[in-house]
Structures are given as C-alpha cells and as structure tokens.
Amino acid sequence: MFRWSRPRGHTAPIGAVNLMAAINPNRFSDLMAQQAAIGATPEGGLNRPTSSDDELRVRRWFADRAHEAGLTLRTDGAGNQSAILMSDDPAAKTLLIGSHLDSVPNGGRFDGALGVIVGLEILLALQESGTPLPFHVEVVNFTDEEGTLRGLLGSAAMTGRLTAADLTAVRGGADGLQAGLTRLGLSIDSVLAAKRDFSSVMGYLEVHIEQGTRLERAGLNIGVVTGIVGVRSYWLTFTGEAAHAGTMPMADRHDALWGASNLIQDARALVMREYHPGVVNFGSIRAEPGAFNIIPAQIRLGLEFRHGDAAILEAMQTALFALIHQNAEKYGLSVTIDPAGLVSPAPMAESMVALIEQAATDCALSHTRLMSFAGHDAQSLANVTPSVMFFVPSVNGISHNPAEYTSPEDCLHAAEVMLRAVLQLADG
Numbered sequence: 001m002f003r004w005s006r007p008r009g010h011t012a013p014i015g016a017v018n019l020m021a022a023i024n025p026n027r028f029s030d031l032m033a034q035q036a037a038i039g040a041t042p043e044g045g046l047n048r049p050t051s052s053d054d055e056l057r058v059r060r061w062f063a064d065r066a067h068e069a070g071l072t073l074r075t076d077g078a079g080n081q082s083a084i085l086m087s088d089d090p091a092a093k094t095l096l097i098g099s100h101l102d103s104v105p106n107g108g109r110f111d112g113a114l115g116v117i118v119g120l121e122i123l124l125a126l127q128e129s130g131t132p133l134p135f136h137v138e139v140v141n142f143t144d145e146e147g148t149l150r151g152l153l154g155s156a157a158m159t160g161r162l163t164a165a166d167l168t169a170v171r172g173g174a175d176g177l178q179a180g181l182t183r184l185g186l187s188i189d190s191v192l193a194a195k196r197d198f199s200s201v202m203g204y205l206e207v208h209i210e211q212g213t214r215l216e217r218a219g220l221n222i223g224v225v226t227g228i229v230g231v232r233s234y235w236l237t238f239t240g241e242a243a244h245a246g247t248m249p250m251a252d253r254h255d256a257l258w259g260a261s262n263l264i265q266d267a268r269a270l271v272m273r274e275y276h277p278g279v280v281n282f283g284s285i286r287a288e289p290g291a292f293n294i295i296p297a298q299i300r301l302g303l304e305f306r307h308g309d310a311a312i313l314e315a316m317q318t319a320l321f322a323l324i325h326q327n328a329e330k331y332g333l334s335v336t337i338d339p340a341g342l343v344s345p346a347p348m349a350e351s352m353v354a355l356i357e358q359a360a361t362d363c364a365l366s367h368t369r370l371m372s373f374a375g376h377d378a379q380s381l382a383n384v385t386p387s388v389m390f391f392v393p394s395v396n397g398i399s400h401n402p403a404e405y406t407s408p409e410d411c412l413h414a415a416e417v418m419l420r421a422v423l424q425l426a427d428g
C-alpha cells in the first residue's frame with residue numbers, strides 16, 4: 001500500500017533570478033492517495049475506464065482541486081481537462097504537462113495518474129512560491145488514453161490528428177464510442193472540433209511509470225524517452241491444401257501451419273539478431289479447417305512489429321515480408337498480407353530530452369536514454385510541439401494490473417525532476 005514516509009523539503013534555487021519552488025511531499029502523497037481511492041478495487045488497483053462512474057468522479061475531483069487552488073480550469077470538446085497557472089503576461093506562451101486519469105479495466109494506481117498528479121503538485125508548488133513565470137503552465141488530464149473508446153482519443157483530437165473516419169472504426173465499436181461520449185457530455189462533432197492552435201504552445205512534458213524492467217534492472221532512477229515506437233500490424237493468410245492427416249505422405253503435404261510456424265521462429269531470430277531493440281509478435285493464430293485428422297489448409301496469423309526509428313521500421317518490414325514469402329515458397333503455399341494498423345514512430349525533441357537529463361542530474365538522480373515501447377499521449381503531442389517524456393521505475397515491470405507499484409521515493413523523483421525542468425525553462 002501507500003507508504004509516503006519520506007518527509008523531505010527540497011528547494012530548487014536556479015538561475016540568475018533565483019527561481020525557487022519546492023515539491024511538498026505530504027501534499028503530493030495526499031493527492032496520489034486521493035485519486036487512488038476513486039475507483040479503488042479490493043486487490044489494491046483501480047478500475048476507471050473512460051466514461052465509467054468512477055472516471056466521471058475522478059474528473060470532478062480534478063476540477064475541484066483546480067477550483068480549490070484558484071487555478072483556471074478549462075475543458076475542451078474532447079473532454080480534455082486543463083488546470084492552468086497563468087503567467088502575469090497575458091501574451092505568454094503555454095507549457096503543457098499531461099497524462100491521463102483513466103485506467104484499463106482492473107488496472108493499477110500509477111499508470112497515467114502519476115503524470116497528472118505530478119503536474120498538479122507542480123502548479124501548487126509554483127503558485128505557493130510566487131515564482132514569476134514567463135509562460136502559462138497547463139496540466140492536462142487527457143481523455144481516454146487507454147482505449148476504452150478509441151485510445152489516445154483526447155490527445156489525438158487536441159492535436160488535430162483525428163478524422164471522422166478514425167471515429168467510425170474504433171476498438172470499442174461505434175456504438176460504444178457514441179454512448180461513452182454522451183456520458184461525458186460530448187459528441188463526435190465536439191471531439192473533431194477540439195483541434196487546438198499550437199502556435200502559442202512552447203512544449204509538452206510527461207512523466208509516466210516505465211511499465212517495464214529496464215530501469216529497475218539497471219538500478220537507475222530516471223529513463224528519458226528518446227522516442228515512442230511505431231507499430232505496424234498485418235493479417236497474414238497462408239493457404240495450402242487440406243488432406244487426410246493419415247494417408248497423405250509427409251513429402252507431398254502443403255501444410256499451411258508448417259510455413260506459418262517456421263515463419264514465427266525465423267522472425268524471432270531475425271529481429272533479435274538484426275533489429276534490437278525492435279520487437280515482433282504473432283499474437284493471433286487460427287487454423288482451418290481445424291481438426292485433428294485434417295492437414296491445415298489455411299492459417300490466419302496476426303503479425304505486429306515495433307521500432308522507434310522510422311527507417312529501421314521500414315527495413316524490418318522489408319525483411320519480415322521476405323521471410324513470409326520464403327516460408328510460403330518452401331512449404332508450397334500461397335500467402336496474402338493485409339494491413340491491419342499503422343502507428344508512426346514519434347521521436348521526442350532533442351532539446352527537451354537534454355532538458356530532462358539536466359534536470360535529473362541537478363536532482364542528483366541517475367538516468368539513461370531509452371525508447372518507449374508502449375503508446376502514450378506524448379506521441380500525439382510530439383507531432384505538433386517539442387515534446388519529451390520520462391519514466392520512473394515500475395516494481396517488477398508490472399502494469400495494467402492491480403499489483404502495479406512505484407515506490408514513494410520514485411514518485412517523488414518524478415515530481416522533483418519535472419519541477420526542475422519547468423524552472424530551467426522559466427530561467428530561459
């Protein structure tokens with residue numbers, strides 16, 4: 001459970017104007033505990049899928065915290081909630097900090113929530129210190145990052161990367177999307193109209209739990225994300241010939257599963273040998289006709305592969321497609337390849353990566369650069385404004401699970417590094 005036992009005042013004097021602000025560990029831990037209580041499950045996790053009763057409750061909680069602190073609160077047509085600490089200069093640009101308060105069904109207390117709560121604590125710390133800000137700081141709770149309705153719904157809408165067509169084929173189904181939007185007081189029209197003008201936005205920062213084991217294994221505090229991987233998925237259909245599983249001689253068979261299974265092994269070896277840290281997965285397989293005594297005539301295989309570099313992702317595709325055709329030929333099969341999804345890699349801005357590295361160094365925290373293999377709101381924002389995200393360790397890499405856990409110390413590190421980065425930007 002939560003043990004927020006590290007009372008530690010941390011001040012961060014910086015730059016010529018001696019900008020000062022400090023994370024309040026007790027206030028921060030209270031905010032984390034309060035959000036974790038909304039939709040809490042008996043197993044110690046969270047159940048806050050977008051538009052569920054508890055997700056609506058956590059939205060009201062976020063709005064109440066903003067009002068209580070005298071922050072400006074805005075909600076756009078996609079339901080993205082913003083709490084804003086305004087600069088004295090009305091013509092100032094805006095720095096965005098964000099993540100999401102929705103969860104997967106029966107998820108954990110840190111995925112997304114940490115980033116939003118860190119943002120709120122930053123606003124309160126800056127406000128309390130009276131630090132003169134040359135920009136507005138806006139903390140965003142993005143709608144439906146996790147994909148109850150569509151996935152990255154709010155961030156994609158805000159950045160204008162959502163079309164009416166994108167909303168007709170969604171993973172939750174068109175009816176589910178419509179019902180969810182209605183519960184949120186939104187409509188497809190309002191979502192499509194949520195596109196924002198980014199000319200007044202100076203950048204985007206996000207902190208998130210790693211959801212993997214790289215930091216924990218390396219004993220490091222902070223992972224600075226250099227890019228979010230691109231994902232390509234395809235349906236492969238291998239077609240051979242059904243025959244009697246007993247009477248057809250082995251040498252004469254056109255067994256579709258032989259080609260498909262050999263491909264899976266070949267692809268694993270290829271990606272590990274030549275495309276590290278890229279990944280490949282065959283997560284769905286169906287054999288037809290599907291009987292003990294019939295040689296499989298057709299195999300439908302779901303292929304997905306990821307890499308953070310667009311050129312390498314393209315090269316992976318070329319190499320994987322060559323393997324597909326080689327295996328079809330080797331086993332006397334035909335094969336078709338049908339696209340099933342495409343997400344482009346999202347490189348983070350080098351200037352912002354360097355900013356976070358410097359902030360971590362200034363906080364005396366160890367850090368490394370790494371790639372994100374999961375999707376995040378930052379991949380939407382990276383298209384329109386200089387963006388970066390960074391990770392803090394996940395115990396045992398567990399996530400999307402009630403056992404998801406990040407220590408109070410690591411959560412505090414997230415807030416300290418974020419504050420330091422904001423102060424560095426303020427110092428110019």
Ligand SMILES: [Zn+2]
Nearest residue numbers: 111112145208
């Ligand atoms: Zn998340």
